[in-house]
Amino acid sequence: MEQKKPRSPEMITQEELFHPGHPACPGCGAAISMRLALKALGKKTMIVIPASCWSIIAGAHPTFSLGVPLLHVPFISGAAAAAGLKASLEALGDKETTIVAWAGDGGTYDIGFQGLSGAAERKTDMIFVCYDNEAYMNTGGQRSSATPPGTYTATTPQGKGEDKKDLLSIMADHGALYVATATLAYPQDFLTKFKKAKAKKGFRFIHILSPCPTGWGYPEDKTVTMSRMAVESGAYPLVEWEGGEWNTTYRPSFQIKIKDYLLSQSRFAHWGEEKLAQIAQRATHQWDRLTDHPKGLKG
Ligand SMILES: Cc1ncc(C[n+]2csc(CCOP(=O)(O)OP(=O)(O)O)c2C)c(N)n1
Numbered sequence: 136m137e138q139k140k141p142r143s144p145e146m147i148t149q150e151e152l153f154h155p156g157h158p159a160c161p162g163c164g165a166a167i168s169m170r171l172a173l174k175a176l177g178k179k180t181m182i183v184i185p186a187s188c189w190s191i192i193a194g195a196h197p198t199f200s201l202g203v204p205l206l207h208v209p210f211i212s213g214a215a216a217a218a219g220l221k222a223s224l225e226a227l228g229d230k231e232t233t234i235v236a237w238a239g240d241g242g243t244y245d246i247g248f249q250g251l252s253g254a255a256e257r258k259t260d261m262i263f264v265c266y267d268n269e270a271y272m273n274t275g276g277q278r279s280s281a282t283p284p285g286t287y288t289a290t291t292p293q294g295k296g297e298d299k300k301d302l303l304s305i306m307a308d309h310g311a312l313y314v315a316t317a318t319l320a321y322p323q324d325f326l327t328k329f330k331k332a333k334a335k336k337g338f339r340f341i342h343i344l345s346p347c348p349t350g351w352g353y354p355e356d357k358t359v360t361m362s363r364m365a366v367e368s369g370a371y372p373l374v375e376w377e378g379g380e381w382n383t384t385y386r387p388s389f390q391i392k393i394k395d396y397l398l399s400q401s402r403f404a405h406w407g408e409e410k411l412a413q414i415a416q417r418a419t420h421q422w423d424r425l426t427d428h429p430k431g432l433k434g
Pocket residue numbers: 186187188189209210211238239240241242243268270271272273274279
């Protein structure tokens with residue numbers, strides 16, 4: 136596949152649907168991701184947010200950081216509430232508004248998974264977005280099933296033992312119309328995927344790798360660097376699932392080592408060479424099912 140330019144701004148509209156002055160931590164990847172996503176989705180969008188950092192970033196009444204309507208819902212119910220909202224709008228004759236469930240990894244991989252699976256299986260017309268900061272960050276950084284192996288979190292003081300759940304394959308296996316990964320250091324790739332998802336009717340799932348300076352332990356001006364290191368090292372592939380196959384949308388340079396990506400974050404900084412090599416191996420192994428394809432990451 137033709138290599139895409141990673142940082143072309145040509146598709147980025149000047150219109151802002153996410154306003155400054157919001158209460159996210161400085162350098163929050165989830166905040167930058169929402170700003171980008173809304174540039175692709177536009178004003179005719181409604182967002183459903185289960186309990187997460189984004190419950191705070193949206194602002195406490197009467198302040199509000201977004202230029203589109205937003206519904207706060209309980210932790211478990213992102214997909215279910217979005218499905219209900221979609222049905223209500225259709226009953227009112229609105230077929231245009233894009234419904235987006237915007238959940239953290241806890242609200243997607245773990246507690247929100249039942250509703251997510253149901254919505255995917257029923258092929259509900261929505262975009263389910265998981266902004267994955269790889270832990271329950273709003274409550275102090277407890278491990279989730281999206282936390283990578285070896286990560287120090289508040290509930291894994293000796294490093295998480297288990298692998299990251301392969302949710303991308305699980306979503307594809309549900310028969311989702313469109314599944315994609317995205318991350319903010321590659322805005323053109325990011326916007327293309329959101330625009331593509333917006334244009335489709337059916338169940339679409341977008342996974343965003345969302346670096347978190349507070350929880351990952353890196354300087355707050357290095358969020359774009361972390362996002363780029365994850366991709367260029369091969370720790371996070373930029374792929375999409377469409378028409379029954381996985382395609383790589385950006386080929387990494389592999390000039391950065393996964394070990395260096397890990398060591399630039401305090402959540403991994405306690406490990407020695409051998410353990411870091413194991414973590415790196417486990418990080419790439421989990422994507423092999425997505426990237427083994429001839430057109431894939433290593434193809
Ligand atoms: C049923 C229930 N259990 C626990 C909580 C407390 N809680 C609020 S946000 C949150 C963490 C959410 O983690 P994630 O979905 O990864 O989003 P993040 O905070 O990382 O943005 C938790 C545990 C809750 N609101 N409801």
